[in-house]
Amino acid sequence: MNVLVYLIPMALGLGLIGLFAFLWALRSGQYSDVDGAAQRVLLDDDLKE
């Protein structure tokens, strides 16, 4: 059962990475316009007119 000693911290660490990724996304405003993000992916704004 000694394997648990590093398996559980590893599982926690992975969870924490997910948590911080979400908090970062929240802080950088990625949840402020969810409808817009869904539409913008279809825009060709990277092409020059």
Place this chain on the structure above:
Amino acid sequence: MSETLDLSLYAKPAGDGTLGMELAIDGIACGACIARVEGAVKRVPGVTEARLNFTNRRLHVAWADGAVKPAEILQALEASGYHGHPFIPLRAEQEEAVEARRLMRCLAVAGFATMNIMLLSVSVWSGNVTDITPETRDFFHWASALIALPAAAYAGRPFFASAWRALRSRAVNMDVPISLGVILALAMSLVETANHAEHAYFDSALMLLFFLLVGRTLDHAMRRKTRAVAGNLAALKADTAHRFMGDELVSVPVAVLKPGDRLLVKPGERVPTDGTVLRGNSDIDESIVTGETARRRIGPGNIVYAGCTNYSGALTLQVTAAGGSSLIDEIEKLLDKASGAKSRTVRLADRAARVYAPVVHLTAALTFIGWLMAGASVHDALITAIAVLIITCPCALALAIPAVQVVASGALFRSGVILNAGDAIERLVGIDTVVFDKTGTLTLPEPRVVNAGLLDSDLLQAAARLALSSRHPLAVALSREAMTRTPFEGAVEHPGQGVCAIVDTTEMRLGSPEFCNVVETHESTASVICFRHGNRTAIIAIAQRLRPDAAEVVRSLRERGLDLCILSGDRAESVAPVAKALGIESWQAGLKPADKIARIEDFKATGCRVAMVGDGLNDAPSLAAAHVSLSPISAADLAQAQADAVFLGERLKPLLDAVTVASRARSLMTENLGLAMIYNAIAVPVAIAGAVTPLIAALAMSGSSLLVTLNALRAGGRRR
């Protein structure tokens, strides 16, 4: 026009040499509009940034200071077919945005902690029935404690803070038993872990917080969305005024006007703010203030009110201080009295909490005493009592009502009703009398052609098209009938008389009977505008017209067993036909604001629950006094501020939807409370018996929460 538009009020320096402005954008239909709006603005030289928020239809523009005038940005938008309305984001909105982010962070932390603790707990549960060693179990429990304690301290703050506020003011809300349950569960688990016990409840505490935070976040998001839309509508309605700077005219937002400023109000425009007439004579339509549809002749020295339409002549106004007129003073006095006397209805959730919290605490205490008397040790009795508190922790109960509220306000939002008051849905239930104002509520806010059926349609279309070239209010009303938006070429307006144009080599005239050389024969209270094209003539009657579905909605309301009544400030001869057309027998005309409120009080005195629907300034006190109140979006600002809900569009149908959704929501709330109670009735005896393991607690809690949430989804009704 050479007149300049001054928008410096809205431009805010960003600190890096650029200025920023927020615009509410009107006319956005689909995702393609994002590129068009942003493209149009970015092409203006000097603009450094343009970002459209598609969710709340707002555009953020930034530009190098001095490089471009904000008015030019608006013109660029206008040229691409969108209307931009500058506004200053409300303080309340910014605070709510901060609060929303805080809730999301709490939710994320609680979700992370719940999942990880569950990972450990499931191992313990399955280990307990197989061959887990006590050392491994202790390790898992300590690991759970390590995650749970900081996570609960962080994610539980919204509940702890609210419970503490309630306790300090000697009240009980739902957050008190929640906080107590969470803290006790954590404390007990910690003690049990230290004693190498088999069970710990870290998972229950965190799961509870997670579920409740989901409910709270959704509730908050719905309210923010509603507020954003309301904010946009306010920006759309905000007028500009023509202010004299010396002898020059400058267009300024109404928000910057100060008492003493001199304004010009042109014919066909709305009066932007309360003021005294300095120069000029005109007829004004004061229906938004008094409900009176006949126009009033005014001249120097008269007072005019914001929202009135100026008909015939240009007026110079001096802005008066707020509350500078007898009418406004009287309305404010009535308003103070009405809102002071309004009995604050106790919300259903708070009522439930008030009953529930003492019962739960008493049950736990009795369990403790009972087990002691039955000969259990203090430790065992305490553990069982705390288990009762945990299992009764009102997870389902706390979700029962907000979940319905979120779904119901979403459904109302889709049918065009925006809720101002959080408890409007609860108060809409149980109304038995609906009181309508006439002008602007049962009738459309703007006058319309009323005799279209009697006229040749091609003649009416020609007249309506010619009317596009005039700014006179009657012509504007007529132009709403036009199928086309392109005016005749070369139309000339003769101020105070009419417009004329040469069409197909024949002269076309639209205006007063004299101007068109027509003998007026029309007999009614309607205003008349005449049209001549060669030898063909038409007399077009323009008056207030009922909302298109008013009769239908009134009939449906009556079928629901509601008493209907019209209280109008207009004259009896204009109210009577409306009442007759709608089949409303009880109506009164010529009422002053004080009379209206007195009638509402009469209704309330006989035990009626009154819903008031009104739009005028004169309705504001009655809206505040009624049990629940609604306003159309075209209402006077003061009236809208008093209304519990605002409905959009030309139709009255949202009103019917509001009543329907509210009664469905209310029955679902009661149903949900019942479900939560059934859950308790089953779970509490098990807990008192001391048979609750963390596994049972987790299943019961998530099961009951899911059940009430799924049941709440029915509040939206079947999607069309």
